[in-house]
Amino acid sequence: MKKLLTVVVAGLLAVLGCFSLTACGKKNKIYVDTNAFFAPFEYYEGKKIVGADIDIMNKVGEKLGKKVVFTNTDFDVIIDNVSSGKKYDCGAAGITITDARKEKVDFSNPYFKSVQYVIFKADDSNMLSKVKTATDNVECVFWADLAGKKLGVQRDTTGDIYANLEIDGEGEEGTEDYYPGELNGSGATVTPYDSAQLAVDAINANQIDVVIVDKLPAEYICNKNNKFVCKALYYDEETATEEEYAICVTKGNTELLNAINEVLDELGDEGIQKLVAKHLGISD
Numbered sequence: 001m002k003k004l005l006t007v008v009v010a011g012l013l014a015v016l017g018c019f020s021l022t023a024c025g026k027k028n029k030i031y032v033d034t035n036a037f038f039a040p041f042e043y044y045e046g047k048k049i050v051g052a053d054i055d056i057m058n059k060v061g062e063k064l065g066k067k068v069v070f071t072n073t074d075f076d077v078i079i080d081n082v083s084s085g086k087k088y089d090c091g092a093a094g095i096t097i098t099d100a101r102k103e104k105v106d107f108s109n110p111y112f113k114s115v116q117y118v119i120f121k122a123d124d125s126n127m128l129s130k131v132k133t134a135t136d137n138v139e140c141v142f143w144a145d146l147a148g149k150k151l152g153v154q155r156d157t158t159g160d161i162y163a164n165l166e167i168d169g170e171g172e173e174g175t176e177d178y179y180p181g182e183l184n185g186s187g188a189t190v191t192p193y194d195s196a197q198l199a200v201d202a203i204n205a206n207q208i209d210v211v212i213v214d215k216l217p218a219e220y221i222c223n224k225n226n227k228f229v230c231k232a233l234y235y236d237e238e239t240a241t242e243e244e245y246a247i248c249v250t251k252g253n254t255e256l257l258n259a260i261n262e263v264l265d266e267l268g269d270e271g272i273q274k275l276v277a278k279h280l281g282i283s284d
Contacts, residue, residue, distance in 0.1 A: 030067070030089050030256065031069050031090075032089070033081045034054075035073065035078065037194075037196065039217060039279065040220060044072075053092040053094065054070060057092050060263050064256070078095065079091065082250055083104040089256055094112075095107075095246060096243040104251075106248065106250075106253070106257055108248075108249070109261050112245040113242060113245075115215050115240045117214065117215045117219070119230045134240070138234075140237075140240070141231045143166050146186075146188055146210065151191070152191050152199035154192070154194070154195055162241060163190045165179070166181045166188075167188050196217050203228070
């Protein structure tokens, strides 16, 4: 009887173990948190999440012999979700590396460089009059040109961070790190939305004037709707608003981090560009 009871208890513990967050099933799967409204990196095709980041993570799954499971959540919770390690192993959503985020998660090697763009109505004569040509021949708008404008952003993205920085400034006046911000005191405001598309819809509803978002999502939206145009967002004619994307993982998950970096190295810049082009519909 004692032996039978021991076997039963051991069996129950094994079953309960499989329902824990470090469960049996999780060892054979990679759980990826994403925000599927950031084409071409992640977006819905029917009910399926696809995109360049999805392709990258599927290659990681193949390398580790694990199934990759993607879940769509709000962008602003991804870092905290991955940091906790309770449900997600990593986050892939065109995530920009920042010092604040590095305190919570580990980042892969950067795999894509982007710049911020501004979207506005194609018939907005005021904004069109502000378009300039930078020294690198890119058509752009300066941050200072957005003075007094109602800005829309996707919540907790780099566009959100930068827009608030330009309005609120940084540091204390007189200190070494003081930065007054290009829009400080201009009357410009920032309204966050759950996706860049919802922000663009707010332009149509005359709730905001422009949307600030990364280059490729901006071009993707404008290519699908000729009522809008987008231009690069620069500080001056020589300085774009740049950032680098990486994939984040729960701190200490070196096996997954190393596999991601190996896949990124194998793809190289050319391979990443091909994935992006494929999901923009411009591949050969």
